[in-house]
Amino acid sequence: MTAGDHLVLEQFVDEAARNIIRKLVDPWLYMEDQGVRVKRIDGSEIAYSGIKFEGSPREVFWSSDFINPYLRAMVDDFISRASKTARQEGRDVGIVLHDVGGMLTSGVRRVLERMADIDQRLRGKGFPQSVQPRSIEQLLLGFNGYIAARIKVEHGAELMHARTIMIQASAKASSLVDTYSTWLMAGLAAFVAVLISNQEKVAKLVTPEMLTSSLVILFIVVAIGIVQKAVAVMVAASAAGENVGRDVAERGEAVAGFSIVIREILAGTLPPIRWFMRRRLLRVLRGDIAADGKSTYQFAQAQTVLAIVQMLLVAFLIGKLAWGSWLLQAPKPASAEAAPSKGGTQSSEMKSATSATTKAQVPAVETSRVQPK
Known part of the structure; x- marks a missing residue:
């Protein structure tokens, strides 16, 4: 939608909001003097005269069956017309409705702010600043939610296409990742089994500590693989359900009681999974x-992350075994072997010299003791 189209549409929204204010909100300013007479959207009349703006009149002024239906009708009308026009002209419905939603939010805010202003004036009795204005934030928040929900309904076809794309893409990717994870676990298990069954032959390459590490990593990889397999089953089930639902829709079998379908699905789900499925x-x-569709897409991504963790663990184990084997087979430096022997020779020579000196001194001492005086 071009900038000119946006400008024209915004003018129509502003005019609709001003029309609601002029016909339904401003007449309340004269309630105490001239009385007020307005109609609800269903045709029933609201009339007050000669009373103050408190109690029942104020409750009716802010009641959900007075102004809210008019604002919802304005939202429905503009969203429906904008969606229809965008489809006819081949424009992006999502962008058009996003812009229209912003315009409608501004129009609703303008009406609610005018109502809060009139409420403050009537309660202030000529001194509006003497009373606190009524907050409209909760009302505005509710209308924002209504506008967002109404827009989702309008581009339901696009949402269904996005749902189908996410589920089918997730199913395809999940199948590939599941196959890769399964072969990775099988290969690692076979590798560790060969190491354990040939401990004596590989003793020079693999130490007992390295075998223990291999078993621990194998256990972790298998545990992650079990979780990955459970996620793959959930993704496959979602894809199968989507295919069945699409077949039902293509046959023209309309499902009006969707809540009954959901209730039966939950009744057949085990308690640990039922809580998540209900959400x-x-x-x-x-x-x-x-x-x-979004949940299935997220599951497929989580499954991919689990497979990547498995791959990294296997790569870490292979690297650790290769590094340990290299250290065991690496030749020792010659200087490291010669240093201890040289030091040992010097030490033995020092011990021999000390022993000879001691033997030479001991007899002299004993001789001196036995000489006559």
């Missing part, structure tokens, strides 16, 4: 059509 399916019921 995913409830998001779908609330309007997030692509919720299960």
